[in-house]
Amino acid sequence: MQLKINDTIIYFEEDLNEINDFKNQFNLNKYYLIVDSNVYNLYKDVLDKYFINNETIIIPSGEEYKNINTVFMIVDKLLNLDINRGDTIIGIGGGVTCDICGFVASILYRGIKHLLIPTTLLAMVDATMGGKCGVDHLNRKNIIGSFYEPKGIYITPYFLKTLPKEQYNSGLGEVIKYSFLDDRFDLYNECNLINIIKDSILIKKKYVEADFKDKGLRMCLNLGHTFGHAIELKEKILHGQAVLEGIYMIFNLEKDLGIDISNEQALFNKLLQKYNLEIKGYDYKLYIEDIYKDKKNISGELNLVFVKNFRPYLYKIRKDELYDKIIGK
Numbered sequence: 001m002q003l004k005i006n007d008t009i010i011y012f013e014e015d016l017n018e019i020n021d022f023k024n025q026f027n028l029n030k031y032y033l034i035v036d037s038n039v040y041n042l043y044k045d046v047l048d049k050y051f052i053n054n055e056t057i058i059i060p061s062g063e064e065y066k067n068i069n070t071v072f073m074i075v076d077k078l079l080n081l082d083i084n085r086g087d088t089i090i091g092i093g094g095g096v097t098c099d100i101c102g103f104v105a106s107i108l109y110r111g112i113k114h115l116l117i118p119t120t121l122l123a124m125v126d127a128t129m130g131g132k133c134g135v136d137h138l139n140r141k142n143i144i145g146s147f148y149e150p151k152g153i154y155i156t157p158y159f160l161k162t163l164p165k166e167q168y169n170s171g172l173g174e175v176i177k178y179s180f181l182d183d184r185f186d187l188y189n190e191c192n193l194i195n196i197i198k199d200s201i202l203i204k205k206k207y208v209e210a211d212f213k214d215k216g217l218r219m220c221l222n223l224g225h226t227f228g229h230a231i232e233l234k235e236k237i238l239h240g241q242a243v244l245e246g247i248y249m250i251f252n253l254e255k256d257l258g259i260d261i262s263n264e265q266a267l268f269n270k271l272l273q274k275y276n277l278e279i280k281g282y283d284y285k286l287y288i289e290d291i292y293k294d295k296k297n298i299s300g301e302l303n304l305v306f307v308k309n310f311r312p313y314l315y316k317i318r319k320d321e322l323y324d325k326i327i328g329k
């Protein structure tokens with residue numbers, strides 16, 4: 001099955017058998033693979049089979065390597081390999097690899113073609129489609145980056161068989177988020193993984209197409225991310241797990257502000273149970289200072305993503321106003 005979203009063609013396949021058909025869509029000249037080290041070790045033979053005579057740049061795995069040094073390392077290697085502006089880079093890995101690969105593609109020769117092949121659930125449902133790419137810097141998430149869409153994304157659960165459980169659960173964190181962004185998405189009853197991935201992407205599509213540059217509506221995709229990003233960096237937990245913690249925290253904040261969020265909280269708890277997920281349940285009040293350091297803070301105001309009747313909306317508030325409203329709760 002295929003989808004076209006903005007400029008990106010997305011393939012959804014059970015395995016890698018359609019990869020040649022996928023590559024043929026893009027008139028590839030020469031291409032270079034950028035592969036996460038764990039993925040490379042697990043799938044070296046598979047990559048050699050499907051990407052014959054490829055040049056491969058292996059990058060270290062982990063969020064701590066999602067930084068500008070890795071970007072320069074890749075750029076140096078590509079230039080030493082004589083990449084030219086008609087060539088393509090193909091990122092194969094989780095969200096870290098895909099974010100770095102997209103950013104490199106956006107700056108090299110002021111923009112070269114790139115394709116993404118996500119290998120984690122999180123990257124499949126969230127980190128590859130939509131054109132946001134970049135790296136962390138000075139302990140701030142995604143603070144250096146650009147909007148730059150891949151020409152193609154090839155999604156297959158084939159890779160998930162080796163994904164550690166906690167990483168799979170992290171991907172589920174983002175999927176659960178989508179349950180509160182579209183009241184027609186029935187994650188509770190849907191069990192087919194490809195459908196779950198496809199539906200997640202279709203929900204994201206609505207927001208990305210309406211607001212590519214993230215000026216308004218698209219910010220609703222950040223549900224759970226404002227507190228989530230603070231928790232992710234401070235407590236060193238996985239991104240999707242942090243999103244779950246962030247959803248829990250923002251729902252509690254809404255409740256303290258007198259907003260009836262009981263139906264959403266009930267579904268949240270049901271989904272945690274269904275997927276055997278646990279959260280620590282951080283106190284949002286202890287992270288208010290942190291969230292106002294986020295890059296989404298514009299002139300002292302933050303757009304918090306709230307939900308009402310399974311529809312997200314933005315709630316703009318200054319830090320002092322927020323403290324005033326929740327004091328004593």
Ligand SMILES: NC(=O)c1ccc[n+]([C@@H]2O[C@H](COP(=O)([O-])OP(=O)(O)OC[C@H]3O[C@@H](n4cnc5c(N)ncnc54)[C@H](O)[C@@H]3O)[C@@H](O)[C@H]2O)c1
Binds near residue numbers: 037095096121160
């Ligand atoms: N650009 C976006 O719109 C967007 C959206 C959401 C998240 N993100 C970013 O995505 C990143 C998180 O992505 P992630 O959770 O995929 O993390 P990740 O890329 O660090 O991958 C997680 C771990 O799984 C390993 N791995 C990857 N595929 C594997 C496989 N098939 N089998 C075994 N191990 C495998 C990796 O080596 C790594 O150790 C964050 O940096 C986040 O900011 C970006």
